Amino acid sequence: MQNDTLSILAEADRLNAKVFSLVRLKLLASLAALGPDGATYRELKAALNINDGVLFANLNVLKDMGYLTSEKITSEGKELELYTITTEGQDEWKRTRTWLCRFLHCGV
Amino acid sequence: MDRRKKVIAFFKVLGFNFDISKFDDRLIAQKLVCLLEFRGIDLGYSCSLYVRGPYSPDLTQDLFAFTREFEEMETGARLTAEEKEAADDLGRIFGLKPVTLEVGATYGYYTVRQKSDPLEASRQVRRLKPFYSEAQVALGISKAKEYLFRPTRKDLEDLKKETAIWQRASLKSLEN
Numbered sequence: 001m002q003n004d005t006l007s008i009l010a011e012a013d014r015l016n017a018k019v020f021s022l023v024r025l026k027l028l029a030s031l032a033a034l035g036p037d038g039a040t041y042r043e044l045k046a047a048l049n050i051n052d053g054v055l056f057a058n059l060n061v062l063k064d065m066g067y068l069t070s071e072k073i074t075s076e077g078k079e080l081e082l083y084t085i086t087t088e089g090q091d092e093w094k095r096t097r098t099w100l101c102r103f104l105h106c107g108v
Numbered sequence: 109m110d111r112r113k114k115v116i117a118f119f120k121v122l123g124f125n126f127d128i129s130k131f132d133d134r135l136i137a138q139k140l141v142c143l144l145e146f147r148g149i150d151l152g153y154s155c156s157l158y159v160r161g162p163y164s165p166d167l168t169q170d171l172f173a174f175t176r177e178f179e180e181m182e183t184g185a186r187l188t189a190e191e192k193e194a195a196d197d198l199g200r201i202f203g204l205k206p207v208t209l210e211v212g213a214t215y216g217y218y219t220v221r222q223k224s225d226p227l228e229a230s231r232q233v234r235r236l237k238p239f240y241s242e243a244q245v246a247l248g249i250s251k252a253k254e255y256l257f258r259p260t261r262k263d264l265e266d267l268k269k270e271t272a273i274w275q276r277a278s279l280k281s282l283e284n
Binding site: 034047 | 135237
């Protein structure tokens, strides 16, 4: 069992430690489910209940890491910022999720 | 038949010319499918709650994987009488207005799927969609009620009984 735990912990070296903040995990999980459709800034803010400063800063960190892209779109005549997860973001989210599941013994 | 073909048949009846590059069109597609599901028309794209409100990631996958079929309305599927009625009502009550559909679908999710009472459902809509005005939310909720909760024969009879006294009085006043 200890060996198993050690190997699971060792696998964590392959993950991006910068993803491990609650806000970033929430953002990646939310946007991964929407795929290429993405979500607007205001939708993320309302649904995840994150204040502007924290949300904006964390979206930018994820963008800088290449996990998200953003673009201006128009909806009902209003200009909005749309955030979409990239392939790298999807891959990182899958790796993180799989590892967390192993770490927490999901389904065991 | 493939589930997306049925969705395309609904789009056709609704006169919805889907364009994948438009955010509003992708939103309309999602909310139409969810509202139909909440009305009892299961198209095989299960809607759950995401940051975008009621939403089907499976539908998103198909919209992007089979874009041409959706944009050119390629389908051999036909709607049953019940499906046609649901589509006609959807078009008549909501039209293809993104905000109204979004508010209506969110309200529908809470009342139909979560079995929330109307007050709680309205509260949840306002929490998830604070960027819409009170008027937009009220309109969307009112449309959702009209679309999802059709009065039964008993409801209509009860209503008739309740209003009969007023009707009689009003007729009497016309006679005098």
